[in-house]
Amino acid sequence: MTSPIIKTNNLSLSIGKSRLLKDVSFSVGKGERVAIVGANGAGKTTLLKCLLGLLKPERGEMEIDGRGMPGYSRLELARKLAYVPQLLEASVPFTVLDFVMMGRYAHEGGMGQGDQEGLRIAMDALQQIGMESFARRTLSTLSGGERQKACIAAALAQQAPVLVLDEPSAHLDPRQREEIHHILCEIGRRQGVTVLAVTHDLNWAAMDYDRMLGMSDGRVVFDGTPAAFMTPENLRLVFGVDFSLHPHPVTGDPIVIPAARKESV
Numbered sequence: 001m002t003s004p005i006i007k008t009n010n011l012s013l014s015i016g017k018s019r020l021l022k023d024v025s026f027s028v029g030k031g032e033r034v035a036i037v038g039a040n041g042a043g044k045t046t047l048l049k050c051l052l053g054l055l056k057p058e059r060g061e062m063e064i065d066g067r068g069m070p071g072y073s074r075l076e077l078a079r080k081l082a083y084v085p086q087l088l089e090a091s092v093p094f095t096v097l098d099f100v101m102m103g104r105y106a107h108e109g110g111m112g113q114g115d116q117e118g119l120r121i122a123m124d125a126l127q128q129i130g131m132e133s134f135a136r137r138t139l140s141t142l143s144g145g146e147r148q149k150a151c152i153a154a155a156l157a158q159q160a161p162v163l164v165l166d167e168p169s170a171h172l173d174p175r176q177r178e179e180i181h182h183i184l185c186e187i188g189r190r191q192g193v194t195v196l197a198v199t200h201d202l203n204w205a206a207m208d209y210d211r212m213l214g215m216s217d218g219r220v221v222f223d224g225t226p227a228a229f230m231t232p233e234n235l236r237l238v239f240g241v242d243f244s245l246h247p248h249p250v251t252g253d254p255i256v257i258p259a260a261r262k263e264s265v
C-alpha cells in the first residue's frame, strides 16, 4: 500500500444501546480504490459519517492525510474528502452548473459562486463525466443517473484528493450503473484520486477496486484484495447467505450469481 491518506484505529461508536461500530481499524493508501461492502445495517454509512466528521466516535483514532481528527475545520476537511451522497433530492432549485460550482465552496467560501477559474474547474468536472451539455439544465429535470453524475462532478470540482461515495450506483439501471462504475474507475486511474465507496455491486467492486473491506455487525471482518474476497466463505462471513461463484466468461475472475433455489435444483 502507498502511504495512508485515511487511517483509523479501533473506532467504536454507540448510539443509545446500539453499538454501531466496534473497533474498526483500516487504512486507505493514496490513490487506492477501496470498496466497503456488507449487509444492510452493517455500519458502512456510519463509518463514512465518522470519516466525514458528521458523527463522533466515542473511542479510537482517525487520521486524514497524516493529521488526526478532530483537528480539521469543516472547510479543511472538505479540501481533503469530497462526499457523494446516495441520491440527491430532485427538488434542489439550481442549474447543474450552479450546483457543481457549489462544490468549490471549500476553496472559495460562501456558495462557491466563484471566479472564472472556479467556472473553468466546474466545466472541466462536467466534461470529465460527459455532462457538459447539461450545464444549463435544472437539476430537477435530470434522471436519477444524470443527477448522480452531477453529484460526482460537484465532488470532482471540490478537487479533494479523496472521493467518498455512499452507494453511488443505488437506484440506477444496469447501463447507468456500468457507466458510473466506469467513470469512478477512470477518475481513480487517470487522476490518482483515492476512491472509498460503499457499494452493494459486488461484481463491479471486485472488477474495479484494489481492495475490499467487508463489514458485518459494526466490524471489519474482511480486508484484502477482491480476488481474496470472492470466495463462498467470505461472502457468507460478510452477508450471512450462500452465493454461487463462477468464472467470468472473458476474464476468468470469479463473479457472484444468486444461489439456485432448492425447488429449482
Ligand SMILES: Nc1ncnc2c1ncn2[C@@H]1O[C@H](COP(=O)(O)OP(=O)(O)OP(=O)(O)O)[C@@H](O)[C@H]1O
Pocket (backbone or CB within 6 Å): 015, 016, 018, 020, 038, 039, 040, 041, 042, 043, 044, 045, 046, 047
Ligand atoms: N442515529 C441512530 N440511532 C440508532 N441507530 C442507528 C442510528 N443510525 C444508524 N443506526 C443503526 O446502525 C446500524 C448501521 O447503520 P448504517 O446506516 O451504518 O448501515 P449500512 O451498513 O450503511 O446499511 P445499508 O446498506 O442499509 O445502507 C443500523 O442498524 C441502523 O439502524
